[in-house]
Amino acid sequence: xxxxxxxxxxxxxxxxxxxxxxxxxxxxxxxxxxxxxxxxxxxxxxxxxxxxxxxxxxxxxxxxxxxxxxxxxxxxxxxxxxxxxxxxxxxxxxxxxxxxxxxxxxxxxxxxxxxxxxxxxxxxxxxxxxxxxxxxxxxxxxxxxxxxxxxxxxxxxxxxxxxxxxxxxxxxxxxxxxxxxxxxxxxxxxxxxxxxxxxxxxxxxxxxxxxxxxxxxxxxxxxxxxxxxxxxxxxxxx
Ligand SMILES: [Zn+2]
Numbered sequence: 001x002x003x004x005x006x007x008x009x010x011x012x013x014x015x016x017x018x019x020x021x022x023x024x025x026x027x028x029x030x031x032x033x034x035x036x037x038x039x040x041x042x043x044x045x046x047x048x049x050x051x052x053x054x055x056x057x058x059x060x061x062x063x064x065x066x067x068x069x070x071x072x073x074x075x076x077x078x079x080x081x082x083x084x085x086x087x088x089x090x091x092x093x094x095x096x097x098x099x100x101x102x103x104x105x106x107x108x109x110x111x112x113x114x115x116x117x118x119x120x121x122x123x124x125x126x127x128x129x130x131x132x133x134x135x136x137x138x139x140x141x142x143x144x145x146x147x148x149x150x151x152x153x154x155x156x157x158x159x160x161x162x163x164x165x166x167x168x169x170x171x172x173x174x175x176x177x178x179x180x181x182x183x184x185x186x187x188x189x190x191x192x193x194x195x196x197x198x199x200x201x202x203x204x205x206x207x208x209x210x211x212x213x214x215x216x217x218x219x220x221x222x223x224x225x226x227x228x229x230x231x232x233x234x235x236x237x238x
Contacts, residue, residue, distance in 0.1 A: 050072075057127065146171055196215055
């Protein structure tokens with residue numbers, strides 16, 4: 001059996017050299033897709049292919065695992081090591097996937113007697129797009145329809161994390177964030193004193209400008225003076 005040196009972690013993809021990625025935004029394409037049927041697909045452990053299901057080697061695990069365009073993971077028929085140093089035949093089977101607290105799916109796979117967990121959406125996207133990599137750590141594999149368990153290949157796209165957050169916000173998927181912000185604003189409005197981040201002294205809120213909530217009026221004035229002098233110096237030297 002071929003020994004593979006690649007480990008399947010997010011860092012691995014991040015470290016790889018930049019490749020060109022076209023980022024389209026057809027997120028709304030799958031709006032009509034029924035969530036319950038998505039939930040059903042990854043729980044189906046039947047070996048028979050589902051309708052229109054296509055299988056490819058799981059990246060980094062060629063000949064050991066396969067992933068499908070519908071989000072399933074298959075363990076292939078192979079010999080596996082056992083404790084006493086021998087080996088046994090492992091039958092072909094569909095791997096069970098676990099739902100994480102945030103709704104994404106993870107799957108535990110084993111190779112050479114070691115267990116590892118893979119992020120199913122990323123592993124499916126990169127297995128079908130082996131020449132693509134994370135250009136940098138600011139990218140993620142995003143679910144276009146924002147259903148985190150919908151790992152159909154057509155629902156996955158390499159996208160900037162910031163754009164993913166924007167979409168979450170637009171779709172109001174994180175109502176707790178808005179609620180937290182509202183609470184924070186309420187708390188801030190009730191304050192009588194706050195600490196200046198420049199001089200680190202606690203002062204009444206009246207000693208702060210409304211526009212600059214971080215520095216007290218004295219520090220703010222000093223800062224403006226410094227800025228003015230710097231400008232003058234650079235102008236005279238130029
Ligand atoms: Zn101050």
